[in-house]
Amino acid sequence: MFPAPFEYVAPSTLDQAIRLLQQYGADARLLAGGQSLIPMMRFRLANPKVLIDLNRIPGLDFLEEDRGVLRIGAMVRHRAMERTPLIQQRYPLLADTARVIADPIVRNRGTVGGSIAHADPAGDWGAALLAAKAEVVITGPKGRRMGQRTLPLEDFFTGPFMTALQPGEIVTEIRVPAPGPREAGAYLKIERKVGDFAVVAVGVQIALDADGVCRKAGIGLCAVGPTSLRAREAEEWLIGKRPDESVIARAGELAAEASQPTSDTRGPAEYKRDMVRVLTVRALRKALERIPMA
Amino acid sequence: MPARKGKRATAAPRRTAARKAVEAVQPAARQRIRVTVNGHPYEADVEARTLLVYFLRDTLGLTGTHVGCDTTSCGACTVLLNGEAVKSCTLFAVQADEAEILTVEGLAKDGELHPLQKAFWEDHGLQCGFCTPGMLMTAYAFLMENPHPSEEEIRVAISGNLCRCTGYMNIVKAIQHAAQEMAAR
Ligand SMILES: Cc1cc2nc3c(=O)[nH]c(=O)nc-3n(C[C@H](O)[C@H](O)[C@H](O)COP(=O)(O)OP(=O)(O)OC[C@H]3O[C@@H](n4cnc5c(N)ncnc54)[C@H](O)[C@@H]3O)c2cc1C
Ligand code: FES
Ligand code: FES
Numbered sequence: 001m002f003p004a005p006f007e008y009v010a011p012s013t014l015d016q017a018i019r020l021l022q023q024y025g026a027d028a029r030l031l032a033g034g035q036s037l038i039p040m041m042r043f044r045l046a047n048p049k050v051l052i053d054l055n056r057i058p059g060l061d062f063l064e065e066d067r068g069v070l071r072i073g074a075m076v077r078h079r080a081m082e083r084t085p086l087i088q089q090r091y092p093l094l095a096d097t098a099r100v101i102a103d104p105i106v107r108n109r110g111t112v113g114g115s116i117a118h119a120d121p122a123g124d125w126g127a128a129l130l131a132a133k134a135e136v137v138i139t140g141p142k143g144r145r146m147g148q149r150t151l152p153l154e155d156f157f158t159g160p161f162m163t164a165l166q167p168g169e170i171v172t173e174i175r176v177p178a179p180g181p182r183e184a185g186a187y188l189k190i191e192r193k194v195g196d197f198a199v200v201a202v203g204v205q206i207a208l209d210a211d212g213v214c215r216k217a218g219i220g221l222c223a224v225g226p227t228s229l230r231a232r233e234a235e236e237w238l239i240g241k242r243p244d245e246s247v248i249a250r251a252g253e254l255a256a257e258a259s260q261p262t263s264d265t266r267g268p269a270e271y272k273r274d275m276v277r278v279l280t281v282r283a284l285r286k287a288l289e290r291i292p293m294a
Numbered sequence: 295m296p297a298r299k300g301k302r303a304t305a306a307p308r309r310t311a312a313r314k315a316v317e318a319v320q321p322a323a324r325q326r327i328r329v330t331v332n333g334h335p336y337e338a339d340v341e342a343r344t345l346l347v348y349f350l351r352d353t354l355g356l357t358g359t360h361v362g363c364d365t366t367s368c369g370a371c372t373v374l375l376n377g378e379a380v381k382s383c384t385l386f387a388v389q390a391d392e393a394e395i396l397t398v399e400g401l402a403k404d405g406e407l408h409p410l411q412k413a414f415w416e417d418h419g420l421q422c423g424f425c426t427p428g429m430l431m432t433a434y435a436f437l438m439e440n441p442h443p444s445e446e447e448i449r450v451a452i453s454g455n456l457c458r459c460t461g462y463m464n465i466v467k468a469i470q471h472a473a474q475e476m477a478a479r
Contacts, residue, residue, distance in 0.1 A: 007321035008342035038384045103454025194453045
């Protein structure tokens with residue numbers, strides 16, 4: 001199937017892209033990896049009149065740790081998240097996630113920024129980055145704040161496929177707090193077959209103090225609500241406790257209570273809710289195993 | 295084009311960076327693109343909505359690259375874009391401007407099949423052959439970066455390529471044999 005006709009433009013700077021977005025307003029759409037947008041255009045679910053390609057803008061694919069923050073450029077491909085040693089070594093939650101998104105060929109093109117902006121409640125980066133307590137850096141027309149603002153990811157997602165992006169704005173960066181000592185994470189996903197979207201997936205990030213007491217916890221849920229969800233009650237329950245099996249089990253129950261699954265071809269709601277519980281428990285165990293306790 | 299006196303003939307004048315920048319900020323429904331496919335330079339006017347796979351098949355007549363789905367699922371359309379495997383049904387031809395593309399037609403050299411092609415033949419890595427061009431290109435890109443893969447790694451690498459015939463066993467075997475053959479060279 002062929003997309004409807006459109007006009008294509010590949011700006012070479014962010015400023016040009018923002019100006020084009022302003023100029024063409026609701027007729028324009030940004031193109032990142034194209035791995036969600038192009039299939040939607042082929043089905044004519046998206047019919048932009050002007051397509052603004054971000055792929056020719058240099059400097060949007062940085063991936064580095066800087067003063068206690070992991071900075072992920074919006075155009076960083078899933079593949080880079082999977083392969084970069086920094087991510088593999090210090091951010092197991094994110095490396096786990098990258099490995100289970102789509103298939104290796106789609107991962108060569110798809111971007112982290114595109115996934116977040118797409119705001120699919122079944123998108124894996126949403127849940128993983130909520131667990132990581134990520135922030136989104138948004139760049140728009142220059143005015144106050146030099147055209148940049150930063151939002152917690154939680155406030156960025158406003159509904160299914162809906163975000164807090166305003167006209168003329170582009171996601172330029174995702175920021176993740178660097179892990180402290182005795183901190184790790186994990187991401188677990190149930191899929192019908194390899195490469196498919198999640199039936200359910202859960203991401204966790206947990207940090208312990210020197211006595212083994214939980215001092216920080218993040219839990220993100222994928223495909224069980226109108227947006228990616230944060231399981232706040234489960235996070236709060238863990239804090240200040242030693243995460244033994246009974247504490248983890250309760251966290252799983254609280255995460256399941258926070259989920260809002262619906263029945264569909266991937267399974268009944270009841271099953272999905274219980275899988276939130278199971279995956280939360282397993283992901284917490286896996287994250288804890290990854291914490292080196294001296 | 296005629297070679298000017300005192301100058302070597304080149305394929306075509308390069309666009310200057312400045313001109314390119316001016317061109318770039320004007321949205322257009324058609325665009326002139328220049329690509330290198332299997333080592334040959336091509337220049338063509340394409341509609342912005344033309345997917346790379348249809349440019350390869352319909353404009354260049356390179357029908358080795360197949361289309362098996364509408365959902366970016368099957369991988370039959372896989373080609374290499376600047377050395378990286380991509381699903382050419384999920385990329386616009388205009389995005390490939392100035393890129394190097396390798397398709398299945400570019401694998402054999404001087405009438406000699408590529409070791410991957412030979413191995414697919416010898417190990418029965420294909421039945422109907424519909425998925426084969428995509429499988430070959432995915433395997434080619436994969437072996438470039440991982441010349442000594444485990445069976446598990448091969449299975450992960452081809453997980454974006456669907457085969458409705460073989461059950462994958464012989465495809466995995468063929469890629470293993472090709473890896474050995476290529477390493478021995
Ligand atoms: C077969 C298949 C399987 C998949 N499986 C999974 C899966 O299991 N899990 C998963 O999470 N995803 C999956 N995906 C989706 C994939 O991860 C996409 O890459 C991702 O959803 C979108 O990223 P993109 O860079 O391709 O964005 P695009 O498709 O280019 O864009 C998506 C949307 O975001 C907008 N946009 C893009 N970049 C920006 C930006 N910087 N600022 C503002 N707006 C922007 C675009 O305008 C568009 O509306 C799958 C895709 C396919 C084809
Ligand atoms: S034709 Fe199926 S993935 Fe491209
Ligand atoms: S050989 Fe027929 S689809 Fe693979």
